[in-house]
Amino acid sequence: MNLKLMPIFLLPLVIVFGEKLSKQEFEVEVDTINKILESTYQKHEVRVPEKLDDALFVRRLYIKAAGRIPTHDELSSYLSSSSKGKKNQLINDLVNSSAFDSQMFNWWADLLRLKTRMRGGNQIGAGQLYVHWVKEQVGKNIPFDEMAYNLVTAEGYPWEDGAVGYYLRDAGMPLDNMSNTTQIFLGTQMVCAQCHNHPFDRWTQMEYYQMASYTYGINSSKGGDIQSKIKKYFEKQTKGLSSKDKQKKATSKEAQALRRSVQEMLRPLRYGATHTNRKLTLPHDYQYADAKPKSEVSASPIFDNAISQKDGESKVHAYGEWLTTPENPRFTKVIANRIWKKVFGRGLVEPIDDWRDDTVASIPELLDHLGQLMVRVDYDLREFQRVLFQVKAFENASPAFIPNIETPYFFEAPLLERMSAEQIWDSLVALSIPEADDRKQNSKTIENRLSRFQEYQDEIYSLNADRLAKLARKGAKASKDINDQMEDIQKQLREAQEADDREAVARLRREYGQARNQQRTVFAKLVMGPEFEVKSLYGNGGNIYNKNDRWKGYSSQIYRASELQTPAQPGHFLQEFGQSDREISDNANRDASVTQALTLLNGTFYGALFNKESPLMKKLTEATSPEEKIKVLFFSILNREPTKEELKMCMAELSQAATKSIDYNQKIPEHLSKEKKKVLKKQIEKKLAWEKFNRTREYFAIAWSLINTRQFSFVQ
């Protein structure tokens, strides 16, 4: 049997991650949570709903752990397995699968506001590098506290430390960056205190500024050291000249061209993060009595656990430790609560990112315990979720109510929720292409980019001032023509804009873009030699979607959400269903809309779904009787068997022709000539194929009806 076609949980585990908890410890953890929940139910007289049947449980588990519904094969092999430990096995396999990483990446992307096209460092495609870095960390299952520490202490170029994307994302806005940090990692909203004392919480503007002081020194433009090296060199050259001559020389055409040349040479090295000692001062209109406007602020943390700066340790590293230590009163509980919500559909504390001093969890004992568990698993989110998936309440059917946010919920089961945008999309992807989890962007393209950047940096930094100056002179000469051309285009552009000649404007802009690329090529090759791959430094480094024969004949657009541009374009399926636009943290929504209904009724995704090679269609064709076919549809889409009643309803939709079996044994009379036999054989084949297709079409209609049920898009 082909290994690839085997359902995940039967595969021998290739990669076994070191599990943090021993088998015994693991059972104790699950048991403790069960006990806390059971005593809560007793105390509050909660009616516990019935357990889900196996099929719907597997559906829920796949959606939560793999980010999509199970395939027909995955579901049927689970149901038919008689192994006693099959549930444990499935949970363990799923949390170690690449599907798990895919959905964890989506979770991170929403949290960190990841954008493939990020404004900071846009010229060198820094967003793509940041996204790549996050994906790598998720793949390596880097613990949450380490990840947080790495993000806030990030420093260097994006290829040296991918985490600098955290600061490039907010380039030029260090104050906003701090309010994002407290919201993401401390569940604390300080953004109001940026301009005045918080009206509903205890934060003062002073406290906000004191906190922001830790990272205010961030500088997101780099390459200054090289620039000053060159500057010094040229200053030496003009030493001894009168200041008038100096001035004259500096404003000469040559000097201008030279400066431009230096700029271009250093362009790939301009974006990154450096923590400086820049001091933060209060705003000019600071209105409180505790300090004067514009006075300097000294850094101080917002919680009681003190920041201790060890010898030789930088301010920002001390702050990173303060933020992520288990002693921080919110860090651990906030992430434990976030993950609890991810699994159960609601946090023990709501909203998850607006904790106050008087915040009380719906089950305080459980929140305390989850915080301890988070520490015991060393902030390993994979291991933490492995525990939660085993909690008894996770197996129960969602209750038929949704308490409003002010009413405490005691977690007798996960709440009913609509699948997230990514979950619906990924489910449709898995119905449309085989081995959907394996179809990925080519990360080599990005790794290749990282290497080119590193080489470029190494080269530039290896050159002494003399050599740099020579190169800059050479560059100024080599780029003279193209610079003239660019200036000329700009002049024409201005004229065209004044004359309001839009066609010309568009053409000239294109031409300018081409010229700029040429210019970049000139400089990159000047520094690195003629063989150097310039597209790695600017743009996305070539095709990140490689042709792969495994998906030959399938649409080139059908990838799991984590492999697409992030966030998806406006109007994309994912955006219609509420994928975050990544402007602010935790920004996805699951609200109904007319465009969603239109998409599910008439969307283009049906093209891929009803492709005759799609997993859904293949299963449908394999099944012979109409009843079997309908069962295939229910199993693939709703992940359950149809009831007798439902089967009858669906059968009634089929025309007589569709239920009649096809006669495959049409005889070709012996007496015909060889030629005629051949022709007739072809005709029969064609007719059979047509009949088969016509029958299948009626099943499309039923599949369409199933996708348009609430049962499909909701997780019960």
Added chain:
Amino acid sequence: MNINFSLFSDELNRRRFVSLAAKSFLGVSILPWASHSSLSGAGLGLNRPLNHAPKAKNVIYLYMSGGMTHLDTFDPKSGTETGGPTQTIKTNADGVQLAENLPLLANHADKIAVVRGMTSTKGAHQQGNYFMHTSYAQRSTIVHPSMGAWMTRLDGRFNPTLPGAVVVGGGSRHPLSGFLSTTHQPLAVGNPNEGLKNIKRLWGMTEEKFEQGLDLSQRLDRSFTQKYNLEKVNAYSDMYDDAVRLMKSKDLKAFDLKEESESTRESYGSDNFGQGVLLARRLVERQVRFVEVQLGGWDTHQNNFSRVPERCAILDQALSALLDDLSKRGLLEETLIVLATEFGRTPNINVNDGRDHYPKAFSCMLAGGGIRGGQVWGSTDEEGREVIENKVEIPDFNATIAYTLGLPLDEIIYSPTRRPFTLSDKGQPLTQLI
């Protein structure tokens, strides 16, 4: 007092219903706007003079997302340090001056009212954006409705098959219909050039098959929807009803910009915003009540003086084309045009040649819909730091929008959690603008 109030308010609802029904079923208002003024006369129009006859029927709401600098657009301060290099230009209306970044709009200044005394306390994007859209401070326990949803809730839809409100390019966290039922949810359009996607039935699916298939869906779902009789599940049924109605609408072509001539399309600008504004015009022509179009990129912490002219070029072209187009079509009187943003930007220019968030003083604009053009309301000091005359709070601004439409400012709508809300909180309309 309360009892009286609710009696009145029922009465109001009944009487409003008559005029509303007339408006929406007969397409035009046969009971002229007098019906509104007589209602005001019924004693509830606390904020309205008896003789106020609202002219506006529909709204085109242009939202400058990110915080539009007032100093380089509608409140220029050339010659001062805070004004930066931005120059002031004259317009076709005496006493209205604009920044040089809006040269085309200057020719239409006789149609606009610039509100220079806007002030707010919300200096962060999310909070400021939310406040402008809803008149309420953002809370984590409730989502307030945006103006388009209030409008269809209080005054109904005029076109029975098209949505009552549309938002073009609104992002994933627009407050939309908030706590109001999803039937008031504005339709979100991502890309105006693509119009409404997925509006045609799948290939080979007949209308009969379509209906049958939907019917089968419903029957298969019956036990699920009975068990989970919840708002968020039922919301989808409403959305499906709306979607099917929309698919059958004769006015669907409103979404197809290709119906416009090349020259018209170009006059609005080829970018998404310009095309979105054109789409807005096509929609209000067909009596969609409220169309919002967003233009992003105003968060100019860096390079303010190169980025703002880029933004302005887009805005200037689209807004001028719209004013021109609507007045030629005779629709300017009944269409209120609003330009809003979450806050202004700091008079002090920062080290990155940018401006930071500044809620204390900023500018918005109104035009059409009975607004008296060629005027400036309120002013800031010489440096654009403080409002020194006619301060306007955001709820007041929103109350003004509602006032031009004749919406009842004092009608209380309860959230599902039984909390009382009105459409512009405690805002008072700027009747002087009309």
